[in-house]
Amino acid sequence: MALTGMDIFKQLPKTNCGECGIPTCLAFAMKLAAGGASLEACPHVSEEAKAKLSEASAPPMRGVTIGEGDYTLKIGEELVVYRHEKTFFNPPGYALLVEDNEDSAAIDAKLALLKETSYERVGQILRADLVAVKNTSGDVNTFADVVKKVTGAIEYPLILMAEAPAIEAAVEAASLAKPLLYAATAANIDAMAGLAKKYSAPLAVKPTSLEELAELTDKLDGMGVKDLVIDMGTRTLKETFQNLVFTRRLALKKKQRPFGYPTITFPAEETDDDMMEAVHAAVYAIKYGGIIVLRDLSPEKAYALFVLRQNIYTDPQRPMQVEQGFYPINNPNEDSPVLVTTNFSLTYFIVSSEIEGSKMPAWLGIVDVDGLSTLTAWAAGKFVPERIAAFIGKSDILDKVKHKTLVIPGYVAQISGELEEELQGWKVVVGPREAADIPAFLKSFQPVMA
Numbered sequence: 001m002a003l004t005g006m007d008i009f010k011q012l013p014k015t016n017c018g019e020c021g022i023p024t025c026l027a028f029a030m031k032l033a034a035g036g037a038s039l040e041a042c043p044h045v046s047e048e049a050k051a052k053l054s055e056a057s058a059p060p061m062r063g064v065t066i067g068e069g070d071y072t073l074k075i076g077e078e079l080v081v082y083r084h085e086k087t088f089f090n091p092p093g094y095a096l097l098v099e100d101n102e103d104s105a106a107i108d109a110k111l112a113l114l115k116e117t118s119y120e121r122v123g124q125i126l127r128a129d130l131v132a133v134k135n136t137s138g139d140v141n142t143f144a145d146v147v148k149k150v151t152g153a154i155e156y157p158l159i160l161m162a163e164a165p166a167i168e169a170a171v172e173a174a175s176l177a178k179p180l181l182y183a184a185t186a187a188n189i190d191a192m193a194g195l196a197k198k199y200s201a202p203l204a205v206k207p208t209s210l211e212e213l214a215e216l217t218d219k220l221d222g223m224g225v226k227d228l229v230i231d232m233g234t235r236t237l238k239e240t241f242q243n244l245v246f247t248r249r250l251a252l253k254k255k256q257r258p259f260g261y262p263t264i265t266f267p268a269e270e271t272d273d274d275m276m277e278a279v280h281a282a283v284y285a286i287k288y289g290g291i292i293v294l295r296d297l298s299p300e301k302a303y304a305l306f307v308l309r310q311n312i313y314t315d316p317q318r319p320m321q322v323e324q325g326f327y328p329i330n331n332p333n334e335d336s337p338v339l340v341t342t343n344f345s346l347t348y349f350i351v352s353s354e355i356e357g358s359k360m361p362a363w364l365g366i367v368d369v370d371g372l373s374t375l376t377a378w379a380a381g382k383f384v385p386e387r388i389a390a391f392i393g394k395s396d397i398l399d400k401v402k403h404k405t406l407v408i409p410g411y412v413a414q415i416s417g418e419l420e421e422e423l424q425g426w427k428v429v430v431g432p433r434e435a436a437d438i439p440a441f442l443k444s445f446q447p448v449m450a
């Protein structure tokens with residue numbers, strides 16, 4: 001049973017010192033009970049109270065890490081059912097399925113394409129996260145050979161889909177660190193738990209029902225295997241989606257620990273239609289897939305899925321922002337125009353895309369206005385002459401260009417005079433109101449040379 005806010009309050013020092021960042025112990029207790037605070041934030045809680053409160057302070061959904069190093073994937077630790085309640089934290093991992101009976105050259109080609117399928121969007125790198133290798137051949141040595149081949153071709157962490165002997169051979173052959181072992185069932189739970197403990201690896205659990213899921217995760221927890229990932233075993237969109245919703249609600253709303261783990265889903269095994277596979281993956285990216293395994297992650301599907309995930313896993317209470325600074329577009333030089341706009345990611349994305357599309361070189365200055373769009377930032381007193389002038393003054397733009405002409409968005413034409421006063425020696429030019437008019441503007445625009 002989860003503890004209530006009052007149960008937690010009784011264990012706190014009740015000094016209201018505020019060092020946890022919350023003014024009173026009672027408010028802190030309520031926040032902790034709701035999963036919105038960590039017990040570690042209170043430096044004065046006793047060891048005895050800590051032990052009593054461990055249940056309440058543990059996140060309702062466990063975080064699970066797969067792999068080690070730069071390509072580590074962390075899933076789980078979600079605190080809300082609906083994104084607008086707070087935010088979703090750890091984006092799901094997209095995994096490409098490789099079967100060990102596939103043609104060797106085909107596997108090479110798939111992995112090479114997967115590695116290339118990486119994009120930069122609003123300052124973030126979008127790519128897949130995992131490779132799932134399945135022992136379809138049933139042969140232990142073939143599986144180990146393919147796993148070795150995959151690790152030699154790509155650094156992404158692996159999901160090893162096989163029975164215990166084949167997994168053990170593959171882990172030894174490829175010296176894998178923290179692959180996800182797939183999967184413990186009622187029939188093989190002891191062998192799989194033994195491997196998970198031996199290699200300190202996370203383990204997937206595949207029950208036949210919600211009741212069996214609770215039994216299996218309880219048993220594994222008792223055996224000391226705590227990093228678990230749930231596969232509900234269903235292979236239709238409707239059933240899988242239902243189970244994802246059930247487990248999320250049981251974990252977060254009912255605080256049922258046996259269901260408090262991230263999930264793995266298999267669009268690859270739910271449909272033979274490549275486009276429907278993308279549809280299933282999109283549904284699970286929205287709710288509540290932890291890992292999404294696809295047999296086809298070709299660029300046209302991958303980009304759409306990556307962007308969807310990026311949008312779902314941004315904080316709805318904080319606009320996506322681009323880092324302040326000057327961005328070169330189309331290889332600008334010292335004669336190229338200098339433009340400024342705000343750091344709202346969508347503004348940056350639209351303006352930079354239009355400049356790129358124009359094929360005209362330019363320097364795009366991004367001013368930090370807490371992620372607001374141009375007009376909103378101006379109305380909020382953030383995209384104003386003092387701030388823009390301070391940004392230009394601190395930047396190194398005058399090392400890059402030999403002119404002092406600055407183009408501002410047409411929507412803030414009213415600040416041009418004041419900005420010219422703030423920016424001594426600069427000429428301020430009012431650019432187009434709409435981003436779509438930037439290409440035509442740039443084609444006829446020449447900065448005034450010093």
Ligand code: SF4
Nearest residue numbers: 016017018020025042
């Ligand atoms: S730091 Fe601890 S003692 Fe101080 S207000 Fe927060 S909960 Fe209370």
